[in-house]
Amino acid sequence: MKKVLHFASVALLGLLAWQAVVTFGDLPRFILPGPMLVFSTLWTSRMLIAEHAVVTITEVLIGLGLGATLGFASAILLVASPLARNLLRPMIVFSQAIPVFALAPILTLWLGYGLWSKVAMALLIIYFPVTSAFFDALMRTPVAWVELARVMNATPARILWCIRVPAAMPGFSSGLRLAAVYAPIGAIIGEWVGASRGLGYLMLLANGRAKIDLMFAALIVLAVLTLVLHAAVDAVCRRIWGG
Amino acid sequence: MSGAPALRLTGRVTIGGTAIFGPLSLEVPAGRWTCLLGPSGVGKSTLLRLFASLGDGVDFEGTVGASDNMPLAGRVALMAQSDLLMPWLDVTANVTLGARLRGTQQPRERALDILARVGLADHGTKRPDALSGGQRQRVALARTLMEDRPVILLDEPFSALDAQTRARMQELSAELLAGRTVLHVTHDAAEAARLGETVLLMTREGITPVASPPARVPRPYDSVETLAFQGRLLRQLMETV
Numbered sequence: 001m002k003k004v005l006h007f008a009s010v011a012l013l014g015l016l017a018w019q020a021v022v023t024f025g026d027l028p029r030f031i032l033p034g035p036m037l038v039f040s041t042l043w044t045s046r047m048l049i050a051e052h053a054v055v056t057i058t059e060v061l062i063g064l065g066l067g068a069t070l071g072f073a074s075a076i077l078l079v080a081s082p083l084a085r086n087l088l089r090p091m092i093v094f095s096q097a098i099p100v101f102a103l104a105p106i107l108t109l110w111l112g113y114g115l116w117s118k119v120a121m122a123l124l125i126i127y128f129p130v131t132s133a134f135f136d137a138l139m140r141t142p143v144a145w146v147e148l149a150r151v152m153n154a155t156p157a158r159i160l161w162c163i164r165v166p167a168a169m170p171g172f173s174s175g176l177r178l179a180a181v182y183a184p185i186g187a188i189i190g191e192w193v194g195a196s197r198g199l200g201y202l203m204l205l206a207n208g209r210a211k212i213d214l215m216f217a218a219l220i221v222l223a224v225l226t227l228v229l230h231a232a233v234d235a236v237c238r239r240i241w242g243g
Numbered sequence: 244m245s246g247a248p249a250l251r252l253t254g255r256v257t258i259g260g261t262a263i264f265g266p267l268s269l270e271v272p273a274g275r276w277t278c279l280l281g282p283s284g285v286g287k288s289t290l291l292r293l294f295a296s297l298g299d300g301v302d303f304e305g306t307v308g309a310s311d312n313m314p315l316a317g318r319v320a321l322m323a324q325s326d327l328l329m330p331w332l333d334v335t336a337n338v339t340l341g342a343r344l345r346g347t348q349q350p351r352e353r354a355l356d357i358l359a360r361v362g363l364a365d366h367g368t369k370r371p372d373a374l375s376g377g378q379r380q381r382v383a384l385a386r387t388l389m390e391d392r393p394v395i396l397l398d399e400p401f402s403a404l405d406a407q408t409r410a411r412m413q414e415l416s417a418e419l420l421a422g423r424t425v426l427h428v429t430h431d432a433a434e435a436a437r438l439g440e441t442v443l444l445m446t447r448e449g450i451t452p453v454a455s456p457p458a459r460v461p462r463p464y465d466s467v468e469t470l471a472f473q474g475r476l477l478r479q480l481m482e483t484v
Contacts, residue, residue, distance in 0.1 A: 144327055151295050151321045152390065154344035162344050166331045241331070 033213040042217035048202070049221055055198040057225060059115055059187040063122025064229075067183065068176055070123065071130025075172075078131075079138040080160060092131065100125050100186065104193040118190035118198065125186035126179035133178070137171020138164050173237035180233040184226045247393035247424040248313070249273040254305010256289055256298075263289055263301065267449045271441075273310060276417065276425040276460055278439030280432065280453075280476060282483075285445050287428040291396050294426065295321050309394070320392040324399045326383040328371040334358065335367040338385045354389060361385045361415060377408035381415070388419055395420055397427040401434065410464055413437055417461040432480060436473035437462050444476070446483040453479060 015035045021027070022034040029037060042049065074092075078085045104121055111117035141164045149159045191200025199218050206214035249272050255265030264286035271277045281287050292298055293307045296316055309315050328337045338358060339349040358364055361381040371379055380400065387395060400416075401409045417438055429435055435442050438460050442453045453476060456462065462469040 144323060144325060145329070147295075147297050148321060148323070148327050149340075149344050150297065151319055152341040152344050153317050158344050158346055162340075163329065166329070169331070 030210045030212050033216060037213050038216040038220065041211075041213040042220065045214055045217060049199070049218055052197055052199050052202040052218070053221055053225065055115075056118075056184070056187055056191070056200065056222070059118040059190070059198065060122055060183045060225075060229065062115070063119045063186060064126065064179055064183045066119065067123040067126035067179060068130055071127050071175065071179075072134060072172065074127075074131045075134035075138055076160070076165070078135050079164070080157075092128065096128050101189055104189050107190065108194040113194050113196060117193075118187045118195065121190035122183040122186035125182045125189075129178040129182065130172070130175035133175030134168060134172040137168035140171075141167050169241040173241055176233050176237060177230060180230040181226060184222060184229070188222065247274040247422065248318075249310035250294055250308075250315075250394065250424060250426060251310060252290065252293060252305065252307045254303055254307070256286060256293075257302045257304075258300065259302075264445075264447075265305070265449075269443070269450055271424060271426050273424050274422055275440040276420070276427065276438055277441040277443060278427045278429055278435035279443050279445055279450075280429055280435040280439070280480070281445035282480065283430055285447060287430075287445055288398055290445075291398055291426060291428045294394070295319050295396055315394065318392050319394045319396060320387045320390040321396045322383055322387045322398070322400045324402055326371070326376075326379040328379055328382055328386075330371055333368050333370055334363065334374070334382050337371065337382055338389050340386060341390050350389075354385075357385045357388050358382075360388070360419060375408075377404055377412065380404060380408075380412055384412070384416055384419065393423055395423050395425045397425060397429075399429055400427075402429070402431065409434075414461045432476040433464070433473050435476055436469050437464055442476065444479055444483070448483065 018035050022032055025032075033041075074088075078088060100121065103124065104117075107117045107120050107124075111120055145163050145167065146159055149163055154162070187198070188200035188203075191198040192204055195201040199222050203215050203218045203222075206212070206218065249270060251268075251270055253266070253268040255267070256263040269279075269290065279287050279290070289298070289301055293301075293303060294315060296319075307315075309318070329340065332340070335351065335354050335358065336343070336349075338354045339351070342349040355364070355367060358367055361384055363378060363381055363385065366374065366378065366382075371382065374382065380403075383400070397416075401412050404412060413434065427435075427438060439455055440460055442455050444451050444453050456468045456472050458466070458468055462472075
C-alpha cells in the first residue's frame with residue numbers, strides 16, 4: 001500500500017511538472033501536448049491503439065519465448081562442451097559489437113514486413129543478456145556441491161541437470177528480467193524500420209502527421225506494457241525459483 | 244557393517260612444487276572410528292579428499308586405496324563442514340539426492356525411516372532455509388546414511404555448530420555410523436577425545452598414533468577419562484606447533 005501511494009505521488013508530481021511546462025512554456029500542441037490532451041486522445045483512440053498494441057505484444061511475447069529458450073539452450077551447450085565454448089563464445093561476444101539497430105533493415109529485407117522480422121529483432125536483442133546471465137551462473141556452481149555429487153557417482157550430465165542448472169536458475173531469472181525490458185525495444189525498432197502494424201508503426205505514423213498527442217498516447221501504452229511484462233516475469237521467476 | 248575395508252595411503256602431496264605433506268604413511272583400521280587430529284594447514288583435508296578421489300588440484304605421488312584392493316569409488320560417502328544441502332530441494336529430496344544424481348529410483352520409504360532416526364520425521368517437506376544449523380547438519384547426516392557406504396569421510400562436519408548441538412551431533416553420528424570405516428578430520432582435541440577409537444595426530448613431521456582410552460565411543464564429554472585424554476591430545480598438539 002505504501003509502495004502504491006509512493007508510486008502514485010511520484011506519477012502525479014511528474015504529470016504536474018509536465019502540465020506546468022506546457023502551460024507556462026506556451027508550447028504548441030504539435031511540439032509538446034499536455035497530459036490532459038494525451039489522456040483524452042488515449043481514450044478516444046483506444047480501439048486504434050489497442051489494435052496496434054496487440055500486434056506489438058504478440059511480437060514481444062514470441063520474441064521473448066524464443067529468445068529465452070535459445071538463450072537457455074546456448075548457455076547449457078557452452079557449459080557442457082568446452083569445444084562449443086571455445087568456438088562460439090568469441091562469436092557471441094563479437095556479435096554484440098554489431099549494433100542490433102543496424103541489423104533491422106536487413107532483417108526486414110530477409111524476413112519481410114510482417115511479424116517475424118520484429119520477432120527476430122526482439123530475439124536478437126535479448127539473446128545475449130539471457131545467455132550471458134545464465135552461462136555465468138552455470139559457471140559459478142559451488143565446487144563443494146559438484147564434489148559431493150562426484151562422490152555420489154553422478155555423471156557430468158546428471159550433475160549439470162540436477163545441480164548446476166537448478167543452482168543457476170536465479171541467474172537465468174535475472175537474464176529474463178532484463179529480457180522483459182529489452183524485448184519491446186527490439187520489436188519497436190523493427191516496426192520503425194518497416195511495418196504496417198504495431199505501436200512503433202503507429203508512433204511513426206502519428207509523428208509524421210504531427211499528431212503528437214497520439215504518439216505520446218502510444219508511448220505511454222508501450223511503457224505500461226513493458227512495466228507489466230517486467231512485473232509478470234519477475235513474479236513468475238520468484239514463484240518458481242524464489243529469486 | 245560387514246565388508247567395511249581398512250584404508251591405506253602412502254606418499255606425498257605437493258601443489259605446484261610446494262610440499263603440503265609427506266612422505267607419510269597412514270592406515271585407517273576397518274570398521275572403526277578414526278580421528279585425524281591436527282592444526283589447520285597440515286593437509287588433513289587434502290589427505291581425506293584423496294580417499295574420495297577429489298585430489299584434482301594437487302600432485303600426489305604414492306598409493307591410496309582400500310585393504311581389500313577393490314576400488315574405493317562408489318564405496319565412500321562424504322560429509323563436510325558445510326551441510327551442502329540444495330536450497331531448492333526439500334529435506335526428503337536432499338536426503339535422496341544420491342539416487343536422483345545416479346538416475347535410479349528414489350527410495351522414499353527408507354528416506355523417511357532415516358529421517359526419523361536423525362529426529363527429523365516431521366521436517367521432510369521443509370526447505371533447508373527453514374531449518375536451524377543443527378537440523379541442517381542432521382539432514383546431511385541422513386543423506387550420508389542414505390548412501391549406505393562402508394567408508395565414511397568426515398571433514399570437520401561439526402565445527403560450525405554450537406557446543407550443545409555439536410555434542411548431540413557427535414553422539415548421533417557415533418551411534419548411526421558405528422561399524423563403518425570412519426575417517427574423521429578435526430582440529431578439535433575435545434572432539435577427537437570423545438569420538439576417536441583410533442586417534443592419529445597429524446603434524447608437519449608426519450602422523451603419529453596416540454593411545455586412546457578403552458571406553459566405548461561416544462565417550463562421555465564430562466568423564467575424567469575423556470577430559471584427561473583431551474588434555475593429553477591438546478598437550479601433544481601444543482608441543483608440535
